[in-house]
Amino acid sequence: MKGSWWKILSVVLMLYVIVVGFLMPLKPGIVNVTPQNLNSGEEVTLEVELYNADITEQNKSQIRAWLIRDTTYILQSQRVNVVNDQLLEIDFNLPEHLPTDEEVMAFTLVVDAPDMGSSVLPSGIFVGQSGGNQSLGAEAWSRGGLVNLSVYKGFGIPYRNLLAETLRNTYFHVSLWFAMFILYFVSVIYSIRYLRKREVYFDQVGSSLVEVGTLFGILGLITGAIWAKNTWGTYWTADVKLNMAAISMMIYAAYLVLRISLADADKRAIISSSYNIFAFFIIIPLIFVIPRLTDSLHPGNGGNPGFGGEDMDNTMRMVFYPAILAFTLLGLWMANLMMRYKRIRNKLDEI
Amino acid sequence: MRYKSIALTIIGFFYANVLMAQSGGPDFFRSIGKIYVVVAVMVATFIGIVIFLVYLDRKIKSIEDEISSHD
Amino acid sequence: MSVKAFANIWFLIQKDLNIELRQRYILTSILLYVVSTVFIISKILQTVSPMLWNAIFWVVFIFTAVSAMMKSFTQEMSDRSLYYYYLVGPIEIILAKFIYNFFSLMAMGLLLSVSFIIFINNPIDNYFYFFLGVTLGALGIGVIFTLVSSIASSGGNSATLMSVLAIPLVLPVILFNLQITGTALNILQDTAIVNNISLLLAIIGILIGVSLFLFPQIWRT
Numbered sequence: 031m032k033g034s035w036w037k038i039l040s041v042v043l044m045l046y047v048i049v050v051g052f053l054m055p056l057k058p059g060i061v062n063v064t065p066q067n068l069n070s071g072e073e074v075t076l077e078v079e080l081y082n083a084d085i086t087e088q089n090k091s092q093i094r095a096w097l098i099r100d101t102t103y104i105l106q107s108q109r110v111n112v113v114n115d116q117l118l119e120i121d122f123n124l125p126e127h128l129p130t131d132e133e134v135m136a137f138t139l140v141v142d143a144p145d146m147g148s149s150v151l152p153s154g155i156f157v158g159q160s161g162g163n164q165s166l167g168a169e170a171w172s173r174g175g176l177v178n179l180s181v182y183k184g185f186g187i188p189y190r191n192l193l194a195e196t197l198r199n200t201y202f203h204v205s206l207w208f209a210m211f212i213l214y215f216v217s218v219i220y221s222i223r224y225l226r227k228r229e230v231y232f233d234q235v236g237s238s239l240v241e242v243g244t245l246f247g248i249l250g251l252i253t254g255a256i257w258a259k260n261t262w263g264t265y266w267t268a269d270v271k272l273n274m275a276a277i278s279m280m281i282y283a284a285y286l287v288l289r290i291s292l293a294d295a296d297k298r299a300i301i302s303s304s305y306n307i308f309a310f311f312i313i314i315p316l317i318f319v320i321p322r323l324t325d326s327l328h329p330g331n332g333g334n335p336g337f338g339g340e341d342m343d344n345t346m347r348m349v350f351y352p353a354i355l356a357f358t359l360l361g362l363w364m365a366n367l368m369m370r371y372k373r374i375r376n377k378l379d380e381i
Numbered sequence: 382m383r384y385k386s387i388a389l390t391i392i393g394f395f396y397a398n399v400l401m402a403q404s405g406g407p408d409f410f411r412s413i414g415k416i417y418v419v420v421a422v423m424v425a426t427f428i429g430i431v432i433f434l435v436y437l438d439r440k441i442k443s444i445e446d447e448i449s450s451h452d
Numbered sequence: 453m454s455v456k457a458f459a460n461i462w463f464l465i466q467k468d469l470n471i472e473l474r475q476r477y478i479l480t481s482i483l484l485y486v487v488s489t490v491f492i493i494s495k496i497l498q499t500v501s502p503m504l505w506n507a508i509f510w511v512v513f514i515f516t517a518v519s520a521m522m523k524s525f526t527q528e529m530s531d532r533s534l535y536y537y538y539l540v541g542p543i544e545i546i547l548a549k550f551i552y553n554f555f556s557l558m559a560m561g562l563l564l565s566v567s568f569i570i571f572i573n574n575p576i577d578n579y580f581y582f583f584l585g586v587t588l589g590a591l592g593i594g595v596i597f598t599l600v601s602s603i604a605s606s607g608g609n610s611a612t613l614m615s616v617l618a619i620p621l622v623l624p625v626i627l628f629n630l631q632i633t634g635t636a637l638n639i640l641q642d643t644a645i646v647n648n649i650s651l652l653l654a655i656i657g658i659l660i661g662v663s664l665f666l667f668p669q670i671w672r673t
Contacts, residue, residue, distance in 0.1 A: 195414035195415050252425050260418040281623075305617060308599060308603075312621055312659070315658070324644070364433060368437060371440050
């Protein structure tokens with residue numbers, strides 16, 4: 031048991047990720063608003079459906095709501111009626127004019143209650159007008175102010191529209207890719223050592239790591255497809271990041287084909303080690319550079335914040351970093367088993 | 382035998398997916414803040430690891446057979 | 453690098469060219485391959501949109517390059533050129549191969565462009581970008597195929613291995629080339645062209661660096 035502390039660590043971390051990852055609640059958020067298309071000058075009642083809202087007898091009367099645009103144009107609600115703990119009716123008295131000359135303007139809905147923090151629906155409300163007056167509109171929309179916004183008490187991960195609870199997939203999907211990359215990196219080190227020393231042990235380790243890494247990559251693709259189906263609406267789109275990931279997997283699929291197509295052990299080791307090094311240097315720009323420079327739906331790329339943005343806050347990092355470590359260690363364990371199999375196989379073949 | 386079980390697992394998984402989509406409408410996966418998407422992702426990851434285990438199991442079995450035939 | 457190294461590289465390139473010219477069937481077969489493929493495409497697709505033109509151009513480019521490289525390497529190992537390789541260092545060999553393959557792919561690319569223009573149609577708007585795309589494509593594909601064919605040739609049954617290994621590796625380079633020639637054909641806006649070219653050059657630079665490191669290791673066998 032002495033040398034297997036890291037295996038235990040991987041299991042403990044994985045348990046931590048599953049338990050804490052699921053137990054951490056989502057902060058309150060706005061799921062749905064009806065109607066979403068309004069006209070200026072009318073009195074409207076918005077039905078706002080909340081998620082995970084914590085409306086109690088104490089803060090029931092202190093709920094406030096605003097329609098805002100860039101924090102310069104702010105309109106406070108007339109009245110907030112609590113239907114039940116997940117449904118609000120909010121009355122707005124929309125001014126005659128909008129602070130723009132255009133026909134339609136998008137506003138952000140903010141709902142705030144003590145201890146619940148403020149929930150935001152970004153650019154989800156569209157107000158239309160016919161023949162506006164910009165200066166009158168600007169004046170009418172500047173009367174209110176966002177004051178005394180409350181802060182969410184307690185642990186929680188941010189509520190993102192469309193994502194909702196699936197934000198937790200970050201712990202699995204993203205960690206799998208990170209773990210894959212770490213496994214490939216370690217395998218390249220072993221491939222280089224093999225080419226220098228020509229000891230069959232290095233090739234056994236390197237190839238096992240590539241095999242497990244490729245499994246993780248394929249799982250990354252599958253989990254990504256499931257996630258995409260339920261947020262973007264399709265399993266697969268022609269997005270840069272997705273294409274690049276698919277190409278990387280094809281490159282490593284060619285590695286696996288290469289290994290099974292060569293019968294001679296020495297030749298197989300030399301060829302696959304050199305191919306592995308070559309492949310790794312090709313997928314670095316594929317996964318890390320190109321998607322960042324072009325427009326992409328996928329978070330973390332052109333025009334889309336990924337890590338460090340609002341998608342990932344400190345509470346999520348508490349689970350996300352251990353998750354990467356857990357998957358990496360698990361992968362190393364799997365590769366270790368594979369390597370031991372290969373070593374025995376090699377010994378048997380020599381006899 | 383093992384190929385069959387792997388194939389059955391995969392088919393069963395997709396079949397369950399289709400069934401859920403039909404019986405609950407498209408809303409089953411989207412109910413309760415889409416938490417079932419996370420469950421599906423975890424199940425997929427777990428199945429992947431199990432497939433790896435089955436693969437390794439078969440390889441080790443072949444070694445065991447070889448050793449026992451040596452004796 | 454000394455003058456002697458350059459002389460060696462030049463010598464190796466000349467030797468490759470001599471072999472190529474002596475065995476005229478390689479050149480003629482590639483010529484025939486290109487012309488007949490393009491002819492068939494023009495007969496099947498009566499009208500070809502610029503987007504399709506761009507895609508087919510690169511598909512034919514890759515497959516012609518694969519068959520050309522395969523031929524050049526299968527004759528390579530059975531030849532007495534092994535003796536020359538004994539005399540010079542591995543870095544010089546790989547550099548000579550890069551240069552030779554680059555120029556042969558460049559010639560092939562030009563032949564392909566001309567036959568596309570003659571047999572199909574000419575949607576090229578910006579010739580500078582187009583030939584830049586072809587040049588960079590020849591460079592990138594040449595570098596990858598050179599290393600892969602050297603890997604595959606040390607593996608024995610090189611013909612099948614070559615196509616399995618080379619095509620996935622070539623995809624990223626091809627994606628950039630598609631964008632660069634796409635700009636030349638006016639399919640895409642030229643906003644990202646400088647970005648694309650510099651990224652492609654960076655990738656090619658990395659590939660050359662890795663090849664220079666890897667080839668001596670492979671060469672020892």
